[in-house]
Amino acid sequence: MASKIQENLEQSNNVYITTFTEGHLALPPAKKYAVLTCMDARIDPARAFGINLGDAHVIRNAGASAKDALRSLVISEQLLGTQEILLIKHTGCGMLTFKNEDAHAAVRTNLGEAAAAEIGGLDFLPFPELEEAVREDVRFLKGSKVIPEAVTISGWVYEVETGKARRVV
Amino acid sequence: MASKIQENLEQSNNVYITTFTEGHLALPPAKKYAVLTCMDARIDPARAFGINLGDAHVIRNAGASAKDALRSLVISEQLLGTQEILLIKHTGCGMLTFKNEDAHAAVRTNLGEAAAAEIGGLDFLPFPELEEAVREDVRFLKGSKVIPEAVTISGWVYEVETGKARRVV
Numbered sequence: 001m002a003s004k005i006q007e008n009l010e011q012s013n014n015v016y017i018t019t020f021t022e023g024h025l026a027l028p029p030a031k032k033y034a035v036l037t038c039m040d041a042r043i044d045p046a047r048a049f050g051i052n053l054g055d056a057h058v059i060r061n062a063g064a065s066a067k068d069a070l071r072s073l074v075i076s077e078q079l080l081g082t083q084e085i086l087l088i089k090h091t092g093c094g095m096l097t098f099k100n101e102d103a104h105a106a107v108r109t110n111l112g113e114a115a116a117a118e119i120g121g122l123d124f125l126p127f128p129e130l131e132e133a134v135r136e137d138v139r140f141l142k143g144s145k146v147i148p149e150a151v152t153i154s155g156w157v158y159e160v161e162t163g164k165a166r167r168v169v
Numbered sequence: 170m171a172s173k174i175q176e177n178l179e180q181s182n183n184v185y186i187t188t189f190t191e192g193h194l195a196l197p198p199a200k201k202y203a204v205l206t207c208m209d210a211r212i213d214p215a216r217a218f219g220i221n222l223g224d225a226h227v228i229r230n231a232g233a234s235a236k237d238a239l240r241s242l243v244i245s246e247q248l249l250g251t252q253e254i255l256l257i258k259h260t261g262c263g264m265l266t267f268k269n270e271d272a273h274a275a276v277r278t279n280l281g282e283a284a285a286a287e288i289g290g291l292d293f294l295p296f297p298e299l300e301e302a303v304r305e306d307v308r309f310l311k312g313s314k315v316i317p318e319a320v321t322i323s324g325w326v327y328e329v330e331t332g333k334a335r336r337v338v
Binding site: 003005006008009010011012013015016017020021022025027028029030031033034039040041042043044046047048049050053054055056057058059060061062068070071072074075076078079080084086092094095096098102103107109110111114116117119122123124125129144145146148152154155156161162163164165167169 | 172174175177178179180181182184185186188189191192193196197198199200202203208209210211212213215216217218219222223224225226227228229230237238239240241243244245247248250253255261262263266271272275276277279280281283284287288290293294313314315317321323325329330331332333334336
């Protein structure tokens with residue numbers, strides 16, 4: 001028995017394939033770059049950032065965390081040839097609204113001690129100030145020895161209220 | 170001096186904002202679900218999976234790894250109210266083409282010993298067989314105590330050659 005969400009995927013995909021003509025694209029991103037942004041539901045990277053199918057890796061996690069994305073970024077660059085990273089956080093991010101202790105308390109209260117023990121001291125990587133978090137993540141990537149100096153890195157803020165992306169660093 | 174990639178973002182975004190009308194959307198995903206898929210350049214989740222702006226979290230990493238996405242999934246469910254996960258891996262995935270030792274060798278050869286030391290024994294999370302990897306990740310999520318049993322989880326394969334998404338589990 002499919003859920004409504006699963007039915008929506010199947011029905012939407014059945015329509016998508018009727019006009020799909022891009023089955024020839026190669027595995028490595030054609031324009032050799034990676035976009036790292038948040039999982040937030042209000043961001044559509046392809047449309048908002050002008051990414052054509054096949055052009056770029058798109059990495060998304062809670063808060064567009066560079067630390068969390070490091071495994072994916074190393075694979076993107078060392079094995080699939082990307083040479084530039086656009087790091088894009090956004091206004092109204094959930095990561096601005098809680099602290100690590102709040103997330104751990106929610107897990108303990110909602111799911112119990114066994115769940116709390118499973119994640120242990122996990123860093124949920126929240127941040128208190130948006131632009132400073134963009135700068136800090138760009139510094140982290142520039143300071144990492146697994147991201148070569150030749151990789152171009154820029155940091156941006158996307159405004160969910162206006163659709164505007166503006167460069168921070 | 171902006172790179173061509175950065176110029177493309179700015180120019181595309183300047184066009185995007187001229188028709189942007191969705192600045193009112195709330196932070197929690199309206200349809201209360203999360204899609205976890207790969208960073209692969211050939212996937213456009215919004216179009217291929219029928220995700221309207223504001224409806225769902227979209228988490229993307231190398232290989233659509235559930236383990237790698239656990240921090241984001243816990244935030245999605247415990248703090249932002251999502252109740253369903255669609256896990257979607259894909260044909261032709263880069264993660265099928267290498268082993269952990271290949272990735273570590275690439276880092277050591279291209280970037281040197283200091284870079285290799287920085288990532289230590291990092292698990293790049295490659296997998297040798299696609300559908301089994303989907304099943305294994307769904308088992309991992311269902312077995313995790315931080316994903317409540319009430320969360321609906323399904324596993325899919327997206328075919329980059331045809332645009333088709335088909336359910337595995």
